Amino acid sequence: MLQLITTxxxxxxxxxxxxxxxxxxxxRSYTGPASVSGIYDMWANDPKMKFYWGNHLHAGFYGxxxxxxxxxxxxxxxxxxxxxWGIAQPAPTxxxxxENPQPGAIPIRILDVxxxxxxxxxxxxxxxxxxxxxxxxxxxxxxxDYATRLARSRGLENVSFxxxxxxxxxxxxxxxxxxxxxxxxxxxxDKERFMLEMARLLKPxxxxxxxxxxxxxxxxxPLSASEQKHVQYLVNEWCHTSFDSIPESIQLFExxxxxxxxxxxxxxATMPSWREAIFVALRNGNGLGWSKPVAWWGNIRDAYxxxxxxxxxRKGLCEYGVFRAQKPxxx
Ligand SMILES: C[S@@+](CC[C@H](N)C(=O)[O-])C[C@H]1O[C@@H](n2cnc3c(N)ncnc32)[C@H](O)[C@@H]1O
Numbered sequence: 001m002l003q004l005i006t007t008x009x010x011x012x013x014x015x016x017x018x019x020x021x022x023x024x025x026x027x028r029s030y031t032g033p034a035s036v037s038g039i040y041d042m043w044a045n046d047p048k049m050k051f052y053w054g055n056h057l058h059a060g061f062y063g064x065x066x067x068x069x070x071x072x073x074x075x076x077x078x079x080x081x082x083x084x085w086g087i088a089q090p091a092p093t094x095x096x097x098x099e100n101p102q103p104g105a106i107p108i109r110i111l112d113v114x115x116x117x118x119x120x121x122x123x124x125x126x127x128x129x130x131x132x133x134x135x136x137x138x139x140x141x142x143x144x145d146y147a148t149r150l151a152r153s154r155g156l157e158n159v160s161f162x163x164x165x166x167x168x169x170x171x172x173x174x175x176x177x178x179x180x181x182x183x184x185x186x187x188x189x190d191k192e193r194f195m196l197e198m199a200r201l202l203k204p205x206x207x208x209x210x211x212x213x214x215x216x217x218x219x220x221x222p223l224s225a226s227e228q229k230h231v232q233y234l235v236n237e238w239c240h241t242s243f244d245s246i247p248e249s250i251q252l253f254e255x256x257x258x259x260x261x262x263x264x265x266x267x268x269a270t271m272p273s274w275r276e277a278i279f280v281a282l283r284n285g286n287g288l289g290w291s292k293p294v295a296w297w298g299n300i301r302d303a304y305x306x307x308x309x310x311x312x313x314r315k316g317l318c319e320y321g322v323f324r325a326q327k328p329x330x331x
Pocket of ligand 1: 033036037040055056057058113114115116117118119120137138139140143164165166167181182183184187188
């Protein structure tokens with residue numbers, strides 16, 4: 001009997017060691033655009049994403065200081081907060097044109113870079129109606145098809161989606177008044193090229209709004225070896241390429257010719273998103289797909305990664321950078 005119990009305990013411990021080894025090795029590292037489209041194709045086909053996240057693959061805004069809020073409500077509030085900070089505050093006349101377009105006026109053209117399944121673009125298209133014409137691009141064909149169906153189901157004609165690589169876009173120079181990028185910059189393999197492409201696509205005087213994940217400024221407090229390892233895991237596990245610090249990103253905006261550059265860290269306002277992503281699944285158990293072992297393992301991996309993100313943001317190792325800037329009027 002004692003031998004049996006000892007064997008069972010040994011097997012139990014061995015199972016835990018194997019699980020930990022598997023979890024600690026990132027399985028979804030960036031190896032090129034196909035690796036990014038691969039995970040987003042998969043998530044767009046996964047009913048649990050729609051079930052818990054609505055049509056929004058981004059953080060929620062819980063206020064400053066952060067309060068309690070419904071998980072999906074917070075995502076809509078994030079879009080409103082970003083539109084307010086990135087457009088209404090620096091460019092009230094553009095907001096005026098968006099909200100009250102003059103009869104016959106040309107709509108404001110917005111490019112949503114890394115549009116996911118279209119949640120933000122569809123919401124803004126509904127909010128601003130005739131005042132706006134939005135184009136959403138994503139690397140994932142499944143996301144682009146999903147977003148197109150979503151827009152059609154709402155009867156929207158002022159928003160469209162296509163599969164397109166932000167690093168290499170076919171749009172003509174000066175095609176857009178505003179570029180909006182909510183949590184896609186972390187995937188860009190060449191951030192300078194990405195930034196230059198945004199500068200090229202904007203009309204002179206056009207505005208860019210970027211929300212992304214940054215790493216703490218190492219010049220203020222260098223990262224220890226274990227912190228570097230922690231960040232590298234976060235970069236690797238969900239197909240990211242790298243996280244810059246907020247000052248590095250500001251320098252990049254400057255180098256690429258932007259002016260009126262403003263940045264803030266919204267880590268506190270978005271922090272509850274991480275734990276809520278797990279609580280919402282525990283509260284609304286349906287749709288987790290526990291009956292399928294593959295989905296089961298995927299859920300554990302994602303929960304583990306989410307907890308590591310949560311701790312990185314809580315410790316100040318990661319920051320939630322929001323940036324707004326303008327392409328100079330004469331450029
Ligand atoms: C975390 S999701 C952001 C979701 C979206 N902004 C939203 O509001 O729900 C990241 C998105 O960036 C897109 N992306 C990543 N790299 C890209 C690239 N090089 N070109 C175009 N889209 C890209 C992915 O396809 C995905 O749609």
